[in-house]
Amino acid sequence: MSTWIHATAAEQADALAAGTVTSVELVQAHLDQIAATNGDLNSFLHIDADGALAQAAASDARRAAGTPLHQLDGVPIAIKDVLATEGLPTTAGSKILEGWIPPYDGTVTARIKAAGLPILGKTNMDEFAMGSSNENSAYGPVKNPWDLTRIPGGSGGGSAAAVAAFQAPLAIGSDTGGSIRQPGAMTGTVGVKPTYGSVSRYGVIALANSLDQLGPCTRTVLDSALLQELIGGHDPKDSTSVPGTVEGLVEAARSGAAGDLSGLRVGIVKELQGDAWSAPVVERFNESIELLKSLGAEITEVSLPSFVHAMAAYYLILPAECSSNLAKFDAMRYGLRVTPEGSPSAEEVMRVSRDAGFGNEVKRRILIGTYALSSGYYDAYYGQAQKIRTLIIEDFKKAFESVDVLVSPTAPTTAWTLGEKADDPLANYLQDLATIPANLAGVPGISIPSGVSSEDGLPTGIQFLAPVLEDARLYRVGAALEKALNDQWGGPIAPSAYAKEGN
Amino acid sequence: MPELSRDEVRHLADLARIDLSDAELDHLAPQLNVILESVASIQGVAGDDVVPTSHPIPMTNVFRADVVQPSLTPEQALAAAPASEDQKFSVPRILGDEQ
Numbered sequence: 001m002s003t004w005i006h007a008t009a010a011e012q013a014d015a016l017a018a019g020t021v022t023s024v025e026l027v028q029a030h031l032d033q034i035a036a037t038n039g040d041l042n043s044f045l046h047i048d049a050d051g052a053l054a055q056a057a058a059s060d061a062r063r064a065a066g067t068p069l070h071q072l073d074g075v076p077i078a079i080k081d082v083l084a085t086e087g088l089p090t091t092a093g094s095k096i097l098e099g100w101i102p103p104y105d106g107t108v109t110a111r112i113k114a115a116g117l118p119i120l121g122k123t124n125m126d127e128f129a130m131g132s133s134n135e136n137s138a139y140g141p142v143k144n145p146w147d148l149t150r151i152p153g154g155s156g157g158g159s160a161a162a163v164a165a166f167q168a169p170l171a172i173g174s175d176t177g178g179s180i181r182q183p184g185a186m187t188g189t190v191g192v193k194p195t196y197g198s199v200s201r202y203g204v205i206a207l208a209n210s211l212d213q214l215g216p217c218t219r220t221v222l223d224s225a226l227l228q229e230l231i232g233g234h235d236p237k238d239s240t241s242v243p244g245t246v247e248g249l250v251e252a253a254r255s256g257a258a259g260d261l262s263g264l265r266v267g268i269v270k271e272l273q274g275d276a277w278s279a280p281v282v283e284r285f286n287e288s289i290e291l292l293k294s295l296g297a298e299i300t301e302v303s304l305p306s307f308v309h310a311m312a313a314y315y316l317i318l319p320a321e322c323s324s325n326l327a328k329f330d331a332m333r334y335g336l337r338v339t340p341e342g343s344p345s346a347e348e349v350m351r352v353s354r355d356a357g358f359g360n361e362v363k364r365r366i367l368i369g370t371y372a373l374s375s376g377y378y379d380a381y382y383g384q385a386q387k388i389r390t391l392i393i394e395d396f397k398k399a400f401e402s403v404d405v406l407v408s409p410t411a412p413t414t415a416w417t418l419g420e421k422a423d424d425p426l427a428n429y430l431q432d433l434a435t436i437p438a439n440l441a442g443v444p445g446i447s448i449p450s451g452v453s454s455e456d457g458l459p460t461g462i463q464f465l466a467p468v469l470e471d472a473r474l475y476r477v478g479a480a481l482e483k484a485l486n487d488q489w490g491g492p493i494a495p496s497a498y499a500k501e502g503n
Numbered sequence: 504m505p506e507l508s509r510d511e512v513r514h515l516a517d518l519a520r521i522d523l524s525d526a527e528l529d530h531l532a533p534q535l536n537v538i539l540e541s542v543a544s545i546q547g548v549a550g551d552d553v554v555p556t557s558h559p560i561p562m563t564n565v566f567r568a569d570v571v572q573p574s575l576t577p578e579q580a581l582a583a584a585p586a587s588e589d590q591k592f593s594v595p596r597i598l599g600d601e602q
Contacts, residue, residue, distance in 0.1 A: 103579040196559050210558050239565040240558070312542040323519060332594050337585035339595070346595045351522035363521060364531060367512065368538055370519045384545045386555030393556060426537055442559025468560060
């Protein structure tokens with residue numbers, strides 16, 4: 001087994017630049033790892049070995065000619081199956097899109113290709129990104145590389161597991177209520193939800209447009225910074241794209257790793273503490289807070305009182321938006337069409353096809369959204385939820401007057417057992433307590449590993465949040481804490497079945 | 504908080520164009536009530552003075568010049584269609600029996 005898979009994306013890029021490895025060798029090493037492990041993990045829904053090797057050969061030719069397209073030219077990447085990739089199947093984890101091959105690239109796919117990163121394949125996910133455990137995928141759940149009987153988090157369990165199990169150094173995720181950050185916490189990896197609108201959503205199969213955001217899944221903070229800088233920036237094809245580019249991320253990660261956080265004001269969110277948070281998660285969280293203090297950060301507690309309503313507001317706004325979004329799956333222009341006996345009307349075909357093509361969680365959310373948007377209930381539910389959104393945005397603004405970043409555990413518990421909460425929607429929703437507020441307010445967030453639980457040995461995560469467009473702050477504090485934790489542990493944490501010898 | 508009846512869930516499914524079976528109604532209706540009960544707590548939290556937010560970052564409508572740009576060919580656009588004919592999507596009849 002090649003040891004290249006255990007190198008970070010930044011190290012792989014440096015080795016390509018130094019000529020000590022070729023892109024074809026890197027891609028082959030990761031394809032070998034995928035071939036050896038995907039049967040257990042189910043993290044990839046589609047593997048494009050031939051395409052990735054051809055892209056790698058083209059990358060090597062550019063390097064040989066002295067004309068690489070980007071620092072990461074030749075470093076392999078995996079893409080969540082929610083993003084359109086021309087010529088590669090894109091299902092969003094749903095039966096209704098089984099076999100669909102998009103005739104175009106999403107903007108982030110196009111930027112990845114324009115930078116020369118070979119695309120290994122498409123990663124598994126909860127259907128239409130609805131879920132916190134990956135058990136809602138129509139193609140079977142992803143298994144957690146730390147323990148194959150456990151969930152990997154969701155909805156981006158595939159991207160997180162792929163990165164954790166060294167199947168890819170980089171992956172694209174999408175985060176509507178925590179789908180990048182929570183799987184990061186569950187798999188001991190790094191996940192970033194950038195500022196809303198700072199990475200294009202063109203070509204993303206939308207879940208809830210006012211909440212959705214693409215972002216990086218990696219094993220290190222620096223790798224996430226490199227990837228976010230690559231995929232970010234204004235896109236005229238995304239009408240909610242913010243003007244300009246969020247810059248200085250790589251620089252912030254590098255300066256943060258120097259370990260000096262003097263003067264940084266960090267606020268612990270009062271409302272994201274308490275009984276819902278398991279003792280081992282809190283234990284690791286408190287350790288990280290002590291480390292932040294030792295690096296010079298000033299720690300205070302801040303209250304964001306409307307956070308207590310965030311989950312309820314989210315689980316009205318999201319279903320409302322998704323019930324409207326998913327109306328496009330009507331069995332007419334693309335996707336599954338099931339035709340009942342006789343001479344059915346288009347509407348009958350639609351009803352039967354949508355029943356056959358959507359899973360239970362998708363149906364539940366469409367029905368809740370349809371209810372919340374019904375006349376007579378609109379003001380009491382959707383209208384109220386939108387007002388709470390305003391209150392949460394105001395809470396963030398006020399908090400950021402006194403602190404530079406906010407901090408909380410990423411998720412209340414470590415990864416639970418597959419099947420344990422599979423048919424209990426509310427138990428799954430509660431996992432998103434800490435991650436949802438960032439989506440409601442559009443602010444950026446990062447989750448990094450905070451260690452492993454003293455009870456079950458599974459990874460725990462810590463989350464930082466920053467004001468809109470201040471993503472660089474996350475990379476500074478994230479890299480500083482990552483370095484301090486790695487020094488304490490003697491290296492990054494990794495699942496033992498996949499880690500290199502001696503890790 | 505009114506409980507959603509089985510018939511009301513069936514009506515919602517009709518509105519959403521999903522043909523739920525009886526077994527699915529039995530399974531989903533109680534779950535929907537649990538979810539609705541948990542989100543009902545927000546009623547009355549924010550008063551009339553709070554402005555609703557539909558979008559986290561204030562923006563105005565974005566327009567571009569009305570000029571033709573490269574787009575999919577008819578073949579590409581129809582490639583994933585369940586059925587097509589004469590460079591058009593072919594769909595089942597639109598009108599019901601009674602119309």
